[in-house]
Amino acid sequence: MNEKYIKASPKGKALPIYAITVGINHTQEKIFRPNGSIFHHIMFVQEGEGVFELNNEKHVLKAGTAMFFSKNMPINYYASGSLFKTAWITFDGISTESIFEYFSAKGFSFIENSSLISKILAFVKHVENGESFEGLSKAVYDIVITYFSELNKATCPVVLSNAKNYIATNFKNDISIAEIAAYVGISQSLLFRLFKANEKCTPIEYLKRTRIESAKLLLSNEQNMNIKDVGSSCGFSDTSYFVKVFRDETGVTPKNFRKLYGI
Numbered sequence: 001m002n003e004k005y006i007k008a009s010p011k012g013k014a015l016p017i018y019a020i021t022v023g024i025n026h027t028q029e030k031i032f033r034p035n036g037s038i039f040h041h042i043m044f045v046q047e048g049e050g051v052f053e054l055n056n057e058k059h060v061l062k063a064g065t066a067m068f069f070s071k072n073m074p075i076n077y078y079a080s081g082s083l084f085k086t087a088w089i090t091f092d093g094i095s096t097e098s099i100f101e102y103f104s105a106k107g108f109s110f111i112e113n114s115s116l117i118s119k120i121l122a123f124v125k126h127v128e129n130g131e132s133f134e135g136l137s138k139a140v141y142d143i144v145i146t147y148f149s150e151l152n153k154a155t156c157p158v159v160l161s162n163a164k165n166y167i168a169t170n171f172k173n174d175i176s177i178a179e180i181a182a183y184v185g186i187s188q189s190l191l192f193r194l195f196k197a198n199e200k201c202t203p204i205e206y207l208k209r210t211r212i213e214s215a216k217l218l219l220s221n222e223q224n225m226n227i228k229d230v231g232s233s234c235g236f237s238d239t240s241y242f243v244k245v246f247r248d249e250t251g252v253t254p255k256n257f258r259k260l261y262g263i
Helices: 098-104 116-129 134-168 177-184 188-198 203-221 227-233 239-250 254-260
Strands: 003-005 016-029 031-033 038-056 059-060 064-068 075-092 108-111
Touching: 003 188, 016 116, 016 134, 038 108, 038 116, 038 134, 064 134, 075 116, 075 134, 075 203, 098 134, 108 134, 116 134, 134 177, 134 188, 134 203, 177 188, 188 203, 203 239, 203 254, 227 239, 227 254, 239 254
Parallel strands: none
Antiparallel strands: 003 016, 016 075, 031 075, 038 059, 038 064, 038 075, 064 108
8 A cells, every 4th residue: 555545524624633545565655745735743763764855954764764745835845765654644623733732843843763653554544444524533633643742752951951051141131931931932831841851840940940059149249238139149030039939949038148168
């Protein structure tokens, strides 16, 4: 089987997510669609190597690479040598936008060394065995969630590092979680999940801790700086709030911190 068109009934299209086509072992021809496709795509490079061009950048797609591009996204991809075999699945549905929002999905992305091919091959078996639209909906949902979960796992260290660096550089300013999320290019909810999973705290808690660590250094090294100026130098515009947060984090007030350490 190279390609299978899945003709969804009106009832099938009412499902939260549904597949339209699936294909495997396809000798990939050049695809150039400046206005994009009418469906969302997940593609997997089975053999050889290809190139995806976007915004004057060339992305090399090696064997084992999985790629996503959303509908209406301009696409231009082709073989870079004599061999470029692909598998793919196209899909749509009323739940796709909420899935993309949850994962902060961009219009184009790719992951190297993906395990996704096993799920695409299993999906082909479901189609050949006459699986119901409901069963196919469940299977394509699994493929989409697996893809974006793999993508997040691959990109999380870089995104988290960028967020922490942004906080380290800008904590003295009045920055918000929305600003940090926008800087690293993800949603606030995903930023929250990244920090909870990796730092065991929320982004706002991490920001507070960064500010308090800076305040402790100033209290220790700048003995003539008053408490108000220490707080404002670390991003706290309200002195009372600074004192409260400092006490919550350290167990003592800024003034007693100085006394405790003989400063």
